[in-house]
């Protein structure tokens with residue numbers, strides 16, 4: 001079930017991921033880190049761009065994610081799975097880019113996590129954060145009512161620009177993008193996973209917008 005949710009998430013939120021990678025000009029040879037890598041979908045997207053001469057550190061606190069990442073990335077020798085908390089982040093080298101998607105909503109202190117991630121990036125390098133505003137989802141005209149009690153920061157997306165600006169990052173680009181579905185399809189399935197309530201038969205769903213913030217270090 002968890003893997004299904006990851007697969008669906010990757011599907012419905014793929015567009016902002018691709019847009020962000022194009023925006024920073026990610027290319028062959030880059031050294032990058034995907035923090036809170038989950039099952040490795042973002043890591044694989046990064047690996048296809050950095051090529052064999054690049055490197056992707058796929059970092060996750062959960063040791064069980066290691067095998068998932070390894071199997072997903074088996075064709076990409078440039079992906080290294082690392083079991084580590086963002087709060088303890090210590091990579092063998094500084095990277096050109098740190099990427100985090102759906103990470104900050106679950107950490108104890110987003111500010112600490114941001115500061116640790118920034119410490120892993122070279123001067124002049126990039127940070128890309130993608131986080132949701134969960135409460136801004138819709139089912140038809142109605143606000144989404146998911147049980148977010150287990151999520152520490154369900155609306156963290158709205159706080160990310162200030163978090164990065166306060167940390168001294170130059171904000172290069174920011175946008176919010178919300179996948180929309182009607183009646184059936186991955187967006188509707190994803191929302192069903194989130195709410196665990198049956199949806200109206202011909203519902204139009206607007207998933208929680210994903211805020212992307214692209215920042216550059218001095």
Ligand SMILES: C[S@@+](CC[C@H](N)C(=O)[O-])C[C@H]1O[C@@H](n2cnc3c(N)ncnc32)[C@H](O)[C@@H]1O
Nearest residue numbers: 036037038060061062084085086101102106107
């Ligand atoms: C919601 S999943 C997102 C996975 C992936 N980034 C994506 O967008 O599909 C969050 C991931 O962050 C990991 N995580 C949670 N807290 C963490 C922490 N403090 N340090 C590192 N990883 C963490 C979880 O184990 C989980 O795999």
